[in-house]
Amino acid sequence: MIVSREIEIGDKKFSIETGRYAKQANGAVMVRYGDTMVLVTAVVRDEAKEDQDFFPLQV
Template structure:
């Protein structure tokens, strides 16, 4: 039904798997990379430029959630807790 591409290689003592076409199909391009016990989803979405620019505007957002690594604080904030400066990385190049 969908064109799913999967490549698997041995890198060091672990398996590196790169898979495309299974999730995030509305994005222009998306891959899931698995290495050991870590998985990363990378997506790309683009549109045609409205004006001629001589640079590529790039935005990266990273938000670390406490519950994603098994650190669930007690007290009032049961899930994400308050947003700390070190948890959100927002970068424009």
């Protein structure tokens, strides 16, 4: 299911859309403002590793 919301901020459109991209991720949103687009994704594991004492970050 694709969900999209859009509003005007100043003279530009601001939109958020989910359900279209990165379907293997646990969550994904495409955010647009004017000519700028950002895809934000999140993936989680069902179980935490017991011996892991840091939070891995991938960019």
